[in-house]
Amino acid sequence: MQPSTRLTTSLITRGILGLVLAGLLLLSGCQTTPPPVVQTFYVFGTEVSVHIYDTPSPQAQKAIHAIEQHFLAMHQAWHAWEPHGWVYQINQAIAQDQAIEIPADIQAFIQQTQQLSARTHHLFDPGIGSLIALWGFHQRDWQGPPPDLHLRQAWLDQRPSIADLAFEQGQLTSRNTEVRLDFGGNLKGLAVQQAWSILQDHQIPRALLNLGGDLGSFSLDTRDKNPHTNWTIKLRDPQQPERAIAEVILPANMALFTSGTYQRYFDWQGQRFSHLLNPNTAAPADSFASVSVWHPDPVMADTLATALLIAGPNGWQALVAEFELSHYLLIDQQNQLIVSPALSPWLVKTTP
Template identity: 25%
Template structure:
């Protein structure tokens, strides 16, 4: 007689959404739940694809329509389905001192980072960059009590630094409601896990940033960690970038200068809140190699893994204690409680 228990069965499905490969993995506890698990993944796929359409800053969905109204100087209605993201994005922006900035869509578009098909091979002019930075600085603050925003010409909202954290957690909520509380959703560097992988925790790897010519299908790991009911979010400069005169221009922009950030290759945040893991991680990346520990302490993010451009690797005390480090990888441990105050520009 075949057992109804499935101690090693995993149900996986990958699909393209939000410009990246999304992988959903479930660990059903009984064999007869496998079909229901596949049906639940289909529901997740539909939800994420619909969200990807409506949450894309430049498409025909809700956010794209909102941004086009701003572009012509109109006061735009905030899409109700996206209101929670507007609220949280602005809250994190304020808490980070503007290191995370959701009103950056025009700059992202100028640099060509909104679409790999139009990625530039030379930087924009200083005048083009400055025009958009100044427009963003002149734009009104967001008012969470209002259902409109603007006018804010030459300014647009982009949730590329928070939306995946939001929708991945939503997807896991949907799966839990369907009876599958043991699951992971990986949306291109945004991984969240719930429950367990049968009799063990989910194991998530932190990979080495890719160099030019590396095989993207066979990345090497720096470390891994067991996770349970957490998000593991990585920002890096190796996925969307161009080279010009020997310098790498990655897609993570400093909203104050309007140019790609230098100093870090990747930065990973582990947190129970997927939106804070993603948006907070973006803010830390912008803060840079010297100032990210101070900002992390301010934001209440105590688990960080940072790879510097010079190859140096750091991890906070709270995360270092959990890591399974690969042979030959050396990590400097950062104690946020003892880190001296560094001015965050």
Template identity: 35%
Template sequence: MRLIPLQRAAAWLAALALTAGLLAGCSRERIHQQESYVFGTRVEVLTWDASEDKARAAVAEVLREFDRLHRAYHAWEPSELTALNQAIAAGQQGIPVSPELAAMLTEAKAIAATGDELFDPALGQLIALWGFHTDTFVPVRPDPAKLSELVKTHPTMADLTIADGKVTSRNPAVQLDLGGYGKGYALDRAAVILKARGIANALINIGGNVLALGSKGDQPWRVGIQHPREPRPLATLPLRDGEAIGTSGDYQRYFELDGERFCHLLDPRTGQPARGTQAVTILVTPRPAGSTQAGTLSDAASKPIYLGGERWRDYAKRFGIEHALRVDAAGQIEVTSALHSRLQYGDGIKPTIVVN
């Protein structure tokens, strides 16, 4: 039995290498970097060419916002979200929620519908049953009877009605967990705060979910895509103003038991950890006002693309995503031509298939 922490050493190494690359050749007076630990992961915010005082104040506000979001919408510690889950389980109807949570649930419901409910924040009970509702989870196989019963109840975001600041669920088995949505939402909130504070050039990294503002001087921000099985980047790519990348992988939160890998990405069709894909990375370009923003979409849309297996490209197209990469269970790399043209692959790495 092997327990893997929420962030593998390999992911930390990649993040450190990324930071080193960003700082290389830069005047330390021109770049400001702050780190924290929130959402169960390492958070890093870098700004370029802003005064120390201005950058420090802006990033401090971002980190306070991250802490607020973490506490307000935590999936298993007391929060507005857990209070809503308790009310749903009790069969209450027309449950009042904050305007922010109502908007988040409305958006998450639309994303879920686009992806055939493979991205499904209603699966909180299933996530807990597999032991992932803790920061220091213990490897466990769920009781088969309980697992079968829960799969049959089929909780989905489609069970929710959100109107006039109130939530009603037709299925008491719905238990909301915004872990596959919240980091992306936080990226977009950070972008709003930084721009309001006059920060035009920044890079926000929440455990590998990354959003760029502006540039790093006359160069784009350059970020790494983690190799799912090796402690090094699979590739690097330049990020332009307003672009975001999101990755879903079986190497981020998982445990090994009896020689099998069980990751936190659960397939709602079977109730089992997903198989067939090691990792998916998508790049989302800036979105029109009023639509799901780049950070949020990069986080949430990566889940149905990951769970879609061989249909990954179809799911990417549904979300209008042209820049995507998949590493299948055998380690073969499939990448869209749009993303392929922007990547710089690591030594000895090349894609197996390039698709339109």
């Protein structure tokens, strides 16, 4: 594995910090005719925007409408805390120690996620919904206080995990009734992946998806290596959000996902608690401020951004080796940056 470059912010300018601030992105693309069709809607608890280029407006609007309807259906099916969706029903069945028959596509993604989770040694684990609820991060507002240590230890003694699930003839069972599924850690990756299929079905030449700062670029030509079809992502300064201070190039058919401890949190008695929880400690991860992963598979990018952040300084390199990950950027709490050699050339511009 090629060694990473470890830098401090003073060496590469603070502009790079904008790369990992999800939701703080300005987007720009190449000049096109006809003008781009852009539409924004709210789903998955975040703002989603779809930018379609080189496409007549009626064709673009049909594609965007199809994506929006699909995302809304996904939101209902996969929401862990709202009744009527599949994940909610699965969690209810697990709590009652009952088997439940589920659709094939739901089963396929759960099994895919089980495999990914196992490869991360369950640092990334969507089976920890009960821990998320214990901390209160399943609610819209997080105000604390943090749960008592004895409650966290009781959870650790049970250690529910997605690994506890089994399937037989389309039915899901769990050997641990404390498992509660919550796919907030990689559902947006699945959404981008499926949106790409919709864009392909509608013969959209080029598009960009922005799900709260997590990005997926698309080209109908899967072999597209033309630099003129790359995306220039203008990144906002977290200290001065009104201005862009850095740019990164995102090529066609690539995803850029970020996990960070800086955006969703609550403060309690002078201490900050992030929503990203380490299943091995039942406490928030706090070693890295953020992790960004650049990958052709959106599900992989979404999963690994979370897994690397939770792994922290002592575990991230093992995960990079396990997944042969080449493009990543990590920032620790002291503002030191670790930039993979493969990603460095795509960081094309910073300003003081």
